Amino acid sequence: xxxxxxxxxxxxxxxxxxxxxxxxxxxxxxxxxxxxxxxxxxxxxxxxxxxxxxxxxxxxxxxxxxxxxxxxxxxxxxxxxxx
Amino acid sequence: xxxxxxxxxxxxxxxxxxxxxxxxxxxxxxxxxxxxxxxxxxxxxxxxxxxxxxxxxxxxxxxxxxxxxxxxxxxxxxxxxxxxxxxxxxxxxxxxxxxxxxxxxxxxxxxxxxxxxxxxxxxxxxxxxxxxxxxxxxxxxxxxxxxxxxxxxxxxxxxxxxxxxxxxxxxxxxxxxxxxxxxxxxxxxxxxxxxxxxxxxxxxxxxxxxxxxxxxxxxxxxxxxxxxxxxxxxxxxxxxxxxxxxxxxxxxxxxxxxxxxxxxxxxxxxxxxxxxxxxxxxxxxxxxxxxxxxxxxxxxxxxxxxxxxxxxxxxxxxxxxxxxxxxxxxxxxxxxxxxxxxxxxxxxxxxxxxxxxxxxxxxxxxxxxxxxxxxxxxxxxxxxxxxxxxxxxxxxxxxxxxxxxxxxxxxxxxxxxxxxxxxxxxxxxxxxxxxxxxxxxxxxxxxxxxxxxxxxxxxxxxxxxxxxxxxxxxxxxxxxxxxxxxxxxxxxxxxxxxxxxxxxxxxxxxxxxxxxxxxxxxxxxxxxxxxxxxxxxxxxxxxxxxxxxxxxxxxxxxxxxxxxxxxxxxxxxxxxxxxxxxxxxxxxxxxxxxxxxxxxxxxxxxxxxxxxxxxxxxxxxxxxxxxxxxxxxxxxxxxxxxxxxxxxxxxxxxxxx
Numbered sequence: 161x162x163x164x165x166x167x168x169x170x171x172x173x174x175x176x177x178x179x180x181x182x183x184x185x186x187x188x189x190x191x192x193x194x195x196x197x198x199x200x201x202x203x204x205x206x207x208x209x210x211x212x213x214x215x216x217x218x219x220x221x222x223x224x225x226x227x228x229x230x231x232x233x234x235x236x237x238x239x240x241x242x243x
Numbered sequence: 244x245x246x247x248x249x250x251x252x253x254x255x256x257x258x259x260x261x262x263x264x265x266x267x268x269x270x271x272x273x274x275x276x277x278x279x280x281x282x283x284x285x286x287x288x289x290x291x292x293x294x295x296x297x298x299x300x301x302x303x304x305x306x307x308x309x310x311x312x313x314x315x316x317x318x319x320x321x322x323x324x325x326x327x328x329x330x331x332x333x334x335x336x337x338x339x340x341x342x343x344x345x346x347x348x349x350x351x352x353x354x355x356x357x358x359x360x361x362x363x364x365x366x367x368x369x370x371x372x373x374x375x376x377x378x379x380x381x382x383x384x385x386x387x388x389x390x391x392x393x394x395x396x397x398x399x400x401x402x403x404x405x406x407x408x409x410x411x412x413x414x415x416x417x418x419x420x421x422x423x424x425x426x427x428x429x430x431x432x433x434x435x436x437x438x439x440x441x442x443x444x445x446x447x448x449x450x451x452x453x454x455x456x457x458x459x460x461x462x463x464x465x466x467x468x469x470x471x472x473x474x475x476x477x478x479x480x481x482x483x484x485x486x487x488x489x490x491x492x493x494x495x496x497x498x499x500x501x502x503x504x505x506x507x508x509x510x511x512x513x514x515x516x517x518x519x520x521x522x523x524x525x526x527x528x529x530x531x532x533x534x535x536x537x538x539x540x541x542x543x544x545x546x547x548x549x550x551x552x553x554x555x556x557x558x559x560x561x562x563x564x565x566x567x568x569x570x571x572x573x574x575x576x577x578x579x580x581x582x583x584x585x586x587x588x589x590x591x592x593x594x595x596x597x598x599x600x601x602x603x604x605x606x607x608x609x610x611x612x613x614x615x616x617x618x619x620x621x622x623x624x625x626x627x628x629x630x631x632x633x634x635x636x637x638x639x640x641x642x643x644x645x646x647x648x649x650x651x652x653x654x655x656x657x658x659x660x661x662x663x664x665x666x667x668x669x670x671x672x673x674x675x676x677x678x679x680x681x682x683x684x685x686x687x688x689x690x691x692x693x694x695x696x697x698x699x700x701x702x703x704x705x706x707x708x709x710x711x712x713x714x715x716x717x718x719x720x721x722x723x724x725x726x727x728x729x730x731x732x733x734x735x736x737x738x739x740x741x742x743x744x745x746x747x748x749x750x751x752x753x754x755x756x757x758x759x760x761x762x763x764x765x766x767x768x769x770x771x772x773x774x775x776x777x778x779x780x781x782x783x784x785x786x787x788x789x790x791x792x793x794x795x796x797x798x799x800x801x802x803x804x805x806x807x808x809x810x811x812x813x814x815x816x817x818x819x820x821x822x823x824x825x826x827x828x829x830x831x832x833x834x835x836x837x838x839x840x841x842x843x844x845x846x847x848x849x850x851x852x853x854x855x856x857x858x859x860x861x862x863x864x865x866x867x868x869x870x871x872x873x874x875x876x877x878x879x880x881x882x883x884x885x886x887x888x889x890x891x892x893x894x895x896x897x898x899x900x
Contacts, residue, residue, distance in 0.1 A: 164884055164887075164888070167887075167888070168887060171887070174371075175371050175372070175769075178367060178371045179367075179371065182364060182367040182368070182371075185364075186360060186364040186367075186536060186540060187533055187536065187537075190360070190523075190532075190533070190536075191529075193353065193523040193524075194523055194524075197521060197522075197523070200497075201493070202490065202493040202494070203492075203493025203494040203495070203496050203497040204493040204496060205496070205521045207353075207521075207523060208353055208356070208496070208521040208523075209493075211353065211356035211357075211359065211360055212356055212359060212578065212581040213489065213578050213581075215360055215363075215364070216359070216360070216363050216574050216577060216578055217574075217578075219363055219364050219366065219367055219570060219574075220567065220570050220571050220574050222367055223366060223367060223370045223563075223566055223567040223570055224564075224567040224571075226367075226370055226371060226563070226567075227370065227560075227563040227564045227566070227567050230375075230563060231560055231563070234560070234889050234890075238890075239888045239889055239890045240560070240889060240890060241558045241559060241560055241889050241890055
């Protein structure tokens, strides 16, 4: 397998992981909003909290994590840009 | 800043420059607060806020003027990830996010969070699927990439058409926003305010293009985020002794829930009409809620004025990081908006609802109702709540009125929440002035980005690439500026009529971009087999069906019902049709149109989410036609490999001037 193929394979895997997390926190857990609302923390019903803050925090962290992971893949495969 | 070395001085000193700027801004606010205490009239404070901030943006715009093509189109590709994140935040958050979002959350409760999720989650798609690759290619505009990938001007032209259709109404809405903010806060005439806004936009973008817009957007982000956070932070500190509204509004939600029960018991609201704030899927059906989130997210990853911000970073790595910073800066506003809504709702439910009409004129703490009622943001018993007497008269005419203000009597404009919060918290006028400056910054920064996206598509894609490929640099830049001014004037002229549908049309932009551009961008990068014919057919089909669904369900509902099999949308709680289509068709054709507009559709999908049809259709057409046509050439496959690999120079080269 050429280096390009290895690189792209790893990149695709990371992409799929990111999109799965995105789908779970963008859609999946909100399907259960009604049940999650039974749990109340600091006054926040959990279903409401996840849509108002929880998922957003996950998105921010996810992109920072993605940028680091992808950069590591770039370096590992020798296709990273010069610093 | 004109020379190369001067520019790198500038970038290495960014922290210091914006630090001083932020400090200066705080000093300015404090100074105005002191002036207010010693008796400076409110109106003067409002004017000082507006003109001082506009002057700062203008100075940045003039200092950043440029005569280089790459500076004009992509800020010389020197914008660090962190600052590009701030600029994207300002570019992204429009007048509607700043002023209207909290009101939407107030009105829709949990279901309004679909906007919060949709307008943030899309950045995951931007970072993972699109932005780094477009940056590697080195495009000036989004249609640039389509043309290079799908070999030719047809794909470019389609890209420009989608771009224009999603950006122009959006820019008009921003100019309307500047007009509304200036007319509400400082009493400037709406028409005059529109042209002041126009001047504010042009001075930032005309001389320096992307370079000037970038550095003004950073300045505008700082103003808008301070202005958004301050009132609700103070409100939270007053009520709970903790200046973190995002934490304390949990208690507010509990109090709202208790008050909701109480209002029903006291007969101030009927159980059927009361929509509990935290209850999901009662204003939007679950399907519409998720369709909306999906369309907003995918639209985010396709909107040209957002994507083009990532063309300005020094390299691909910075482009990825920059998306993360962007979302962080956007998140700060979006996770505060629900707190605004909760604080305002509790205040309204406890001090306005249940207020006896007889004691209205004597009651404390309702000044804000009458102040903003006078300009139509608060309506009680069907009239503008301009004064206690106006409310008493109007409610007196309602049959069997209980003599107390009930939930059904009150109508709050979406914009009222953010605008009135400083007064609800009993803060001095200087905070209202600050909010006005913040709203203006939000509207202007988004307008700048959109205007540049439109004018660049016209000057770079249509004029330079399609009409006059041999044009010298100087002529290209002159044409770019002339087109910028023309588009801006056309936008302001349209805005001066205050088109009623404009806010709704902004939400359409997301579906149009998603249906038209997303499959072509993503498949173009991630699937080598995508052919030119496939892309062209896919864009046409995806954009076409999205536009058709929007226009027919909004403007030609009768045609939609009779010819396209549209049926009434359904009530999210009861599942019953919201309109009686047969009865409407049997009646007068003119009233049939007004009864049915935006209330019919396919599969009970609101027209705001029309990309739910266009996107899959566009993608399927693209894949099927691609498989039916010969695979792209070896050169094209190599081109795609090159786009995917971060190492190496940007691929699209500016010819030597």
